[in-house]
Amino acid sequence: xxxxxxxxxxxxxxxxxxxxxxxxxxxxxxxxxxxxxxxxxxxxxxxxxxxxxxxxxxxxxxxxxxxxxxxxxxxxxxxxxxxxxxxxxxxxxxxxxxxxxxxxxxxxxxxxxxxxxxxxxxxxxxxxxxxxxxxxxxxxxxxxxxxxxxxxxxxxxxxxxxxxxxxxxxxxxxxxxxxxxxxxxxxxxxxxxxxxxxxxxxxxxxxxxxxxxxxxxxxxxxxxxxxxxxxxxxxxxxxxxxxxxxxxxxxxxxxxxxxxxxxxxxxxxxxxxxxxxxxxxxxxxxxxxxxxxxxxxxxxxxxxxxxxxxxxxxxx
Numbered sequence: 433x434x435x436x437x438x439x440x441x442x443x444x445x446x447x448x449x450x451x452x453x454x455x456x457x458x459x460x461x462x463x464x465x466x467x468x469x470x471x472x473x474x475x476x477x478x479x480x481x482x483x484x485x486x487x488x489x490x491x492x493x494x495x496x497x498x499x500x501x502x503x504x505x506x507x508x509x510x511x512x513x514x515x516x517x518x519x520x521x522x523x524x525x526x527x528x529x530x531x532x533x534x535x536x537x538x539x540x541x542x543x544x545x546x547x548x549x550x551x552x553x554x555x556x557x558x559x560x561x562x563x564x565x566x567x568x569x570x571x572x573x574x575x576x577x578x579x580x581x582x583x584x585x586x587x588x589x590x591x592x593x594x595x596x597x598x599x600x601x602x603x604x605x606x607x608x609x610x611x612x613x614x615x616x617x618x619x620x621x622x623x624x625x626x627x628x629x630x631x632x633x634x635x636x637x638x639x640x641x642x643x644x645x646x647x648x649x650x651x652x653x654x655x656x657x658x659x660x661x662x663x664x665x666x667x668x669x670x671x672x673x674x675x676x677x678x679x680x681x682x683x684x685x686x687x688x689x690x691x692x693x694x695x696x697x698x699x700x701x702x703x704x705x706x707x708x709x710x711x712x713x714x715x716x717x718x719x720x721x722x723x724x725x726x727x728x729x730x731x732x733x734x735x736x737x738x739x740x741x742x743x744x745x746x747x748x
Contacts, residue, residue: 458493458518458529460484463707465742476700478680478725483707483742484524490531494733497599498552498562498654499713501726507554508713508728509562513537513547515577536580538567545594550712551601551654553609561632563598563611570598570611572633584633588626588641592616600655602663604685607631610663611639612652618643619693623652627688643693647679647701653712659723661685664746665696666714666727669703677703678711678727699746709738 464470465480473480487493495510504521518529539546545566552562558575568589572581589597589611596615603609609628616624623646626632626639646652650667658664663683670676681696688694702708709729717724723746731737 456488456490456529456531458486458488458490458516458526460486460520460524460526460741462524463740465702465707466705467707468705475702475706476680476698477747478700478702478744479747481724481743481745482523483740486526486739486741488529492531492533494731494739496728496739497550497712497730499715499726499728500552500554501715501717503717506726507552509549509552511548511550511730512544513549532577534562534571534577535573536571536583538564538569538571538583550597550599550614551611553601553603555603561601561603561609563601565597565599565614566594568592568594568597570601570632572631582631582633584631584635586626586628586632586639588639589613592624600652600665601632602655602657604657605661608685609639610655610685610688612644612655612665614651614653621645621648622693625688625694640690642688642690644683645693645695647681647698650677650679654714655683656714656716658682658716658746659718663696664714664716664725666711668711670710674704676708676710676729677701678708680714680725707740707742709740711740711742 463483466472492514496508497511498509500507508516513534518526537547548565550565560573570584598611599614600612609632611626613624618624622643625644628637628639630637646667650669653668654666665681667679679701681698683696712730713728715726725744727742729740731739
C-alpha cells in the first residue's frame with residue numbers, strides 16, 4: 433500500500449526543472465581516437481569513424497551515463513536526473529540542444545541517491561524506462577519524459593548494493609528486459625543479472641536471475657541490442673596509474689537462462705593512451721548496411737574528466 437501511494441504521489445509531483453530549457457549552445461570539438469597516430473582507426477572489430485569532446489556553459493551539463501540515438505536525434509541521460517537532447521544533422525554540428533530534468537524520481541529526500549539515474553532504454557512507442565541506483569528502482573516515463581507512467585521496486589534488486597545497482601538496462605525486441613548490476617557478485621567475477629518477461633515496473637513480470645561474466649577487471653556500464661538480436665555490452669575499468677579503459681562484448685540473449693552464467697565475446701578493448709574517458713553510455717544505429725555504435729562518457733562533472741561522444745562501425 434505504501435508503494436502504491438508513493439507511486440501515486442510521484443505522478444502528481446510536477447517537474448522541478450527550473451533551469452532554461454530553450455536552445456543552449458553545446459560545442460563539439462573533433463578528436464582523434466589515437467592522438468599519437470590519427471590514422472589508427474581499427475580496434476578489434478571496431479572501426480573508429482569520428483569523435484568529439486562536448487562542452488557547454490550550461491551548469492547542468494555533463495555526467496552522462498546513458499545514451500539513445502535515433503537518426504540525427506540524441507538523448508543523453510545524466511546520473512543526477514538531468515538530461516540533454518540535441519540534433520546533430522552534420523558531423524560535429526550540434527543544434528537544438530535542450531536541457532531538462534526528469535519529471536519524477538524514486539524519492540524526494542534531497543539526496544543524490546534519490547535521483548541517481550544510471551540506465552535507460554526506449555520502447556517502440558517512445559516510452560522510456562530509467563534504472564536508478566541507491567533506490568534500486570525502475571521508472572517508466574511517457575515519450576519525451578512528459579510524465580511518469582509507473583514505478584517498480586523489483587524484489588530481485590532489493591539487496592543490490594546502493595552504488596552498484598541497475599547500471600545497464602535494455603529492452604529486447606519482443607518486450608523482454610535485461611538488467612545488469614554493476615558490482616553485485618554471485619560468484620567470483622560474475623555479476624548478478626536479471627531477465628524480465630515484460631515491463632519491469634509491473635509486479636506481474638517477476639524476473640529470473642542469471643550471471644554475467646564481463647572481461648576480467650571490467651564492470652558493465654551499458655548495453656544495447658544489435659540489429660541481429662544480440663546484445664552489445666559496454667564495460668569500464670579504472671586504474672590509478674593508467675586511468676579509464678573500455679571493453680565491448682557481444683552476448684547471445686539465448687544464453688540467458690535461469691541460473692546460467694553468460695560470458696560474452698570480447699570484440700574490442702580501448703585503453704590509454706587512446707582518447708578514452710569514463711565510457712558509460714552506448715546506443716546502436718544503422719547507416720545503410722553499416723551497424724554504428726555511439727559511446728558517451730560520464731565526466732562526473734569534474735574538470736579532470738571529459739564528455740566524449742565517439743562513433744564506431746561494428747564490423748563482422
